Amino acid sequence: MSEQLTLINCESLINSGVVRFDILKKETGDLKSQLDSILENDDEYQKLREDSNKISKLKKISKQKIMARQEVAVLNEKIRDGNSQLKELKTAISDYLAQYVILSGSNQIELADGVMRQIISSAKLVKSL
Numbered sequence: 001m002s003e004q005l006t007l008i009n010c011e012s013l014i015n016s017g018v019v020r021f022d023i024l025k026k027e028t029g030d031l032k033s034q035l036d037s038i039l040e041n042d043d044e045y046q047k048l049r050e051d052s053n054k055i056s057k058l059k060k061i062s063k064q065k066i067m068a069r070q071e072v073a074v075l076n077e078k079i080r081d082g083n084s085q086l087k088e089l090k091t092a093i094s095d096y097l098a099q100y101v102i103l104s105g106s107n108q109i110e111l112a113d114g115v116m117r118q119i120i121s122s123a124k125l126v127k128s129l
Contacts, residue, residue, distance in 0.1 A: 018125065 039045050097119050107119045
């Protein structure tokens with residue numbers, strides 16, 4: 001019975017949190033719209049924004065020229081490959097840690113460097129299809 005009450009309390013906290021999240025998200029969006037409107041109507045800001053956009057375009061063109069050079073393209077490809085490997089390894093380690101928690105019953109692990117680390121899980125709420 002106590003477990004059922006705890007589950008009901010947990011569901012209630014989730015529901016109230018989601019409602020508060022939605023309200024806060026809408027309020028923040030409305031405030032952002034007000035700020036955007038103020039910025040759009042400020043002549044000095046708009047002039048500086050236009051100047052900044054022109055500089056950004058020139059910067060982009062310059063970067064594209066540099067990135068087209070062979071040695072830079074090779075370097076950039078190595079960076080992309082490294083980032084891809086890091087992402088895959090991060091996912092694999094996460095899976096291994098989840099298995100470790102299940103198998104050991106512990107959320108702590110001592111790594112080769114001798115430091116005890118805590119394993120944390122992250123959960124998020126997404127709409128079902």
